Amino acid sequence: xxxxxxxxxxxxxxxxxxxxxxxxxxxxxxxxxxITLVAVIAALLALxxxxxxxxxxxxxxxxxxxYEIPKxxxxxxxxxxxxxxxxxKIKRQSVLLPPTEQNVFMTWKHLNGLGDEVQLxxxxxxxxxxxxxxxxTVQLSTALREHSDSxxxxxxxxKTLARSFGVMKQNVSFIFNDTVESPLQFYxxxxxxxxxxxxKIDITVGMxxxxxxxxxxxxxxxxxxxxxxxxxxxxxxxxxxLILPLPNDSTTEIAEYCLAPGESREVTYTFDIxxxxxxxxxxxxxxxxxxxxxxxxxxEVVETTVTGDEYLQFAEFLNGYGFTSASSTKFRxxxxxxxxxxxxxxxxxxxxxxxxMPGYSGDIWDGDFCRYQSTTFDSxxxxxxxxxxFTATTLPDGVKLPARIYPDDSLTDALAKLGFSNVQEIxxxxxxxxxxxxxxxxxxxxxxxxxxxxxxCDTIQDGDTxxxxxxxxxxxxxxxxxxxxxxxxxxxxxxxPITIIRTNQGQSVNWELSDEQSLRLLExxxxxxxxxxxxxxxDFTLSMMFSFNGDSMLFEESWLLDTNCYMEISxxxxxxxxxxxxxxxxxxxxxxxxxDDALAYVELxxxxxxxxxxxxxxxxxxxxxxxxxxxxxxQVGDQDLKYDPDLGxxxxxxxxxxxxxxxxxxxxxxxxxxx
Amino acid sequence: xxxxxxxxxxxxxxxxxxAESNQKxxxxxxxIAKNILQNMQDAEECVNDTWLRAWNSIPPACPDxxxxxxxxxxxxxxxxxxxxxxxASRGGGEVALAYDEIKEVVDSGIxxxxxxxxxxxxxAIDRFLWSLPERECNIFIRRYYHLDPIKDVAKRYGLxxxxxxxxxxxxxxxxxxxxxxxxxxx
Numbered sequence: 001x002x003x004x005x006x007x008x009x010x011x012x013x014x015x016x017x018x019x020x021x022x023x024x025x026x027x028x029x030x031x032x033x034x035i036t037l038v039a040v041i042a043a044l045l046a047l048x049x050x051x052x053x054x055x056x057x058x059x060x061x062x063x064x065x066x067y068e069i070p071k072x073x074x075x076x077x078x079x080x081x082x083x084x085x086x087x088x089k090i091k092r093q094s095v096l097l098p099p100t101e102q103n104v105f106m107t108w109k110h111l112n113g114l115g116d117e118v119q120l121x122x123x124x125x126x127x128x129x130x131x132x133x134x135x136x137t138v139q140l141s142t143a144l145r146e147h148s149d150s151x152x153x154x155x156x157x158x159k160t161l162a163r164s165f166g167v168m169k170q171n172v173s174f175i176f177n178d179t180v181e182s183p184l185q186f187y188x189x190x191x192x193x194x195x196x197x198x199x200k201i202d203i204t205v206g207m208x209x210x211x212x213x214x215x216x217x218x219x220x221x222x223x224x225x226x227x228x229x230x231x232x233x234x235x236x237x238x239x240x241x242l243i244l245p246l247p248n249d250s251t252t253e254i255a256e257y258c259l260a261p262g263e264s265r266e267v268t269y270t271f272d273i274x275x276x277x278x279x280x281x282x283x284x285x286x287x288x289x290x291x292x293x294x295x296x297x298x299x300e301v302v303e304t305t306v307t308g309d310e311y312l313q314f315a316e317f318l319n320g321y322g323f324t325s326a327s328s329t330k331f332r333x334x335x336x337x338x339x340x341x342x343x344x345x346x347x348x349x350x351x352x353x354x355x356x357m358p359g360y361s362g363d364i365w366d367g368d369f370c371r372y373q374s375t376t377f378d379s380x381x382x383x384x385x386x387x388x389x390f391t392a393t394t395l396p397d398g399v400k401l402p403a404r405i406y407p408d409d410s411l412t413d414a415l416a417k418l419g420f421s422n423v424q425e426i427x428x429x430x431x432x433x434x435x436x437x438x439x440x441x442x443x444x445x446x447x448x449x450x451x452x453x454x455x456x457c458d459t460i461q462d463g464d465t466x467x468x469x470x471x472x473x474x475x476x477x478x479x480x481x482x483x484x485x486x487x488x489x490x491x492x493x494x495x496x497p498i499t500i501i502r503t504n505q506g507q508s509v510n511w512e513l514s515d516e517q518s519l520r521l522l523e524x525x526x527x528x529x530x531x532x533x534x535x536x537x538x539d540f541t542l543s544m545m546f547s548f549n550g551d552s553m554l555f556e557e558s559w560l561l562d563t564n565c566y567m568e569i570s571x572x573x574x575x576x577x578x579x580x581x582x583x584x585x586x587x588x589x590x591x592x593x594x595x596d597d598a599l600a601y602v603e604l605x606x607x608x609x610x611x612x613x614x615x616x617x618x619x620x621x622x623x624x625x626x627x628x629x630x631x632x633x634x635q636v637g638d639q640d641l642k643y644d645p646d647l648g649x650x651x652x653x654x655x656x657x658x659x660x661x662x663x664x665x666x667x668x669x670x671x672x673x674x675x
Numbered sequence: 676x677x678x679x680x681x682x683x684x685x686x687x688x689x690x691x692x693x694a695e696s697n698q699k700x701x702x703x704x705x706x707i708a709k710n711i712l713q714n715m716q717d718a719e720e721c722v723n724d725t726w727l728r729a730w731n732s733i734p735p736a737c738p739d740x741x742x743x744x745x746x747x748x749x750x751x752x753x754x755x756x757x758x759x760x761x762x763a764s765r766g767g768g769e770v771a772l773a774y775d776e777i778k779e780v781v782d783s784g785i786x787x788x789x790x791x792x793x794x795x796x797x798x799a800i801d802r803f804l805w806s807l808p809e810r811e812c813n814i815f816i817r818r819y820y821h822l823d824p825i826k827d828v829a830k831r832y833g834l835x836x837x838x839x840x841x842x843x844x845x846x847x848x849x850x851x852x853x854x855x856x857x858x859x860x861x
Contacts (some may be wrong), residue, residue: 001786003777004758007770009793011750011818014801016741021810021816510705 005418077103080163082156083111084149090156101138104164108157117143122175139175208264215258676742685733692733693726704749710822711753711770717760721752728752749788750787750820773822776843780851784860796859807846814839815846 001009078094083105085091093111097103105120122139138161147153154174162169207216259265684692704725708718738744757770787793788856804812813848814832817823818839823831829839854860 001781001787003781006781006785007777007819008751008754010800011747011754012797013804013816013820015738015740015747017801017804017812018743018746018820019740021813021820056686063754110808115810241790242770635685 005622025171081108081111082159083108084156084164085154088149088152089154090159099164101161101165104160108160112152112156114144114147117141119143120149121504136161136165137175139170209259209261211261213261215260316637493511681741682733682737685730686737693730695721696729696741696745700745703742704745707746707749707821708753711750711757712760713769714760717756718753721749721756724752725749730804769822769824773819776847777819779847780854785854786860796854796857798859799854799859800850803850811842811846814842818843 032200078096079099081093081095082090083093093513095107101123102120109118121140121141122137124139138157144150144153158169158172158174161167161172239435676699678699681692681699683697684695701722704722708721709715712718712721725745727747728748732748736744754770757833785796787796804815807815810832814828817827817831819829825839825843826836828834829836832839834842851860
């Protein structure tokens with residue numbers, strides 16, 4: 001049985017399981033860190049931190065977990081955990097674990113199927129340093145008291161703790177409090193990372209005083225804060241690895257440290273991945289003296305072969321690491337560690353690394369070019385990345401890599417980066433676009449959210465597949481030709497590929513920039529009406545883009561237009577679309593930037609000799625009335641063409657001409673082809 | 676309309692059953708299809724096919740949960756359509772990734788020769804899923820039944836992406852071990 005058949009088979013699992021998984025989940029944003037304070041009398045460390053949210057996601061049958069090891073001999077012992085079974089009866093389970101109160105509590109919590117909101121806040125004994133105190137007072141979060149089975153649960157917890165720590169059941173008492181937040185918060189930066197065997201990974205950890213007006217003073221020595229990392233793969237294997245080095249200002253002397261309100265102090269540690277580490281996910285656990293934190297970030301140990309500089313064209317991104325197929329995603333990235341076998345390049349976008357590297361923060365589109373350089377890896381470093389495939393290509397002659405524009409670049413700098421150093425004139429500058437002319441080109445640059453996104457790709461050919469979001473045209477004054485400047489991928493889960501039926505080389509287009517948006521040319525797929533011998537039907541493909549909740553969606557429809565066919569987007573069509581979105585969004589909330597996409601409709605006359613392409617501002621749908629923002633008149637068939645050398649376009653009575661193949665040949669014969 | 680009333684229409688061979696199914700579960704099924712196919716046109720086609728298959732299967736089928744029954748049909752048709760669509764092209768998006776992940780479970784060699792054995796294995800898988808903590812089970816189902824992207828699953832349950840990946844990885848490993856112990860592997 002292969003994976004496809006198995007996935008099919010999963011389609012027939014118990015419907016009750018499916019129904020349960022479809023129930024609404026109250027969205028609760030996991031806080032960045034949530035620390036509870038446990039009073040510990042210690043000479044060197046004033047605070048001990050327990051992460052209540054360190055939930056045991058899955059307990060293997062042996063219960064042989066990476067439990068907190070108590071200060072005394074780390075002997076695990078058989079512990080009886082009492083829990084509430086499904087039929088409401090209290091059952092008992094023997095578990096082998098190091099018998100700290102947190103371990104016992106977490107195991108009890110797991111067996112009862114309780115969530116992160118149930119926390120152990122504090123445990124006090126009448127003899128705090130002695131495990132066999134006669135009385136135990138347990139401080140719990142209020143969530144347990146508010147549970148529907150609170151009485152039975154507390155009863156089971158009472159039995160568990162009494163049995164575990166050798167006290168009478170009635171001497172275990174409970175106090176309910178909200179989570180106490182520590183004024184001193186530990187934080188870390190351990191993003192998802194991929195690293196190879198024998199490689200290194202950097203992790204930054206720090207402390208921050210989160211009070212407004214209180215200095216936090218604590219005594220300790222950095223040696224007490226030496227983290228000890230354990231790499232643990234899937235809770236069953238772990239490799240213990242000591243960390244190097246100490247921070248620069250480390251000292252073995254005990255000293256007093258003071259953090260002012262808002263002040264933080266951090267250090268970056270480098271961890272070595274053992275050469276013989278097994279491939280797979282690892283958790284990192286860092287200890288600071290008596291404090292211990294389990295970091296959520298995972299490290300995946302993989303293997304690849306590193307090669308040298310390559311030009312890469314991103315063919316597609318596969319999901320799993322923050323990208324979706326044929327999509328764009330905003331992120332900071334650095335490309336590193338890849339393998340090129342002459343055909344495919346396997347590489348990894350290391351989101352983690354990019355946070356510490358000067359890098360580009362913006363959109364990456366399918367078809368983008370990127371040059372990879374690395375100065376940090378050594379030749380013996382091997383990592384392999386799964387699930388990301390890039391197609392390497394040699395850049396065509398004369399094509400330069402696209403420049404990346406940063407928000408604080410001046411317009412002149414931005415244009416210079418794009419290769420337009422001889423800007424003769426900024427014809428028009430609008431809120432999000434600028435029209436410029438140079439010696440050889442007349443160009444519209446569209447700025448999106450502070451970035452100019454111009455990419456050159458000359459490999460688009462008829463029959464190619466691309467996901468279209470927008471197309472920008474470049475007009476060359478010298479040759480009188482327009483070219484696709486770039487095709488930009490759409491984002492989100494609804495991106496649709498279209499097939500480019502016809503490139504626009506040789507076509508003339510005139511446009512107007514409105515105050516609200518730049519022109520977006522939508523591809524009109526012509527199967528014959530634009531040719532000399534006019535057929536009966538005309539295919540028209542409409543692409544439209546929605547932006548909502550920060551995501552964009554490309555929607556595409558094709559129509560077969562007949563004589564006098566007037567195709568428009570009706571309000572019913574929009575309603576149906578909205579209904580489809582509601583399943584995902586819960587509630588539909590659209591935010592159409594006024595500069596965003598247009599819809600279009602085409603009117604053809606009876607003879608199919610002319611067409612009117614009306615483009616509407618999609619944003620106006622919110623008001624219920626589509627508004628035409630741009631109109632192009634299209635001439636079809638055998639016409640006298642007039643070439644205006646000053647404007648460099650073909651016009652006739654202010655009408656735009658889409659040239660047929662035959663017409664194009666005529667023009668091509670007159671003018672030298674570009675490149 | 677209540678599910679049992681819709682089922683009555685199916686059993687009475689009253690074509691209103693289709694309209695009522697569409698009315699009640701059309702959006703739900705369309706969501707499942709779009710999640711797999713990423714294409715509105717194909718998704719609508721699959722949903723339309725769903726009604727036909729439902730009509731042809733009820734009776735004799737009499738599902739307890741009509742919504743999940745119809746959603747399961749849509750899922751099946753959509754996966755077939757997805758396989759057809761992606762046969763010639765690269766990529767494949769979310770479904771392809773889910774296949775890659777499930778491969779870890781089946782790579783040991785699942786050996787079921789007959790439909791009866793498949794049904795038995797399905798019962799065993801149900802048992803495995805019910806034995807999981809609810810959250811882990813739901814995450815597994817959202818990923819491999821609904822084929823939700825991992826980031827959507829993470830968002831749904833308030834977890835980080837890496838946490839979800841870990842949970843899924845562990846669950847897959849446990850499922851594999853479970854199937855081996857149950858004797859379904861070579």
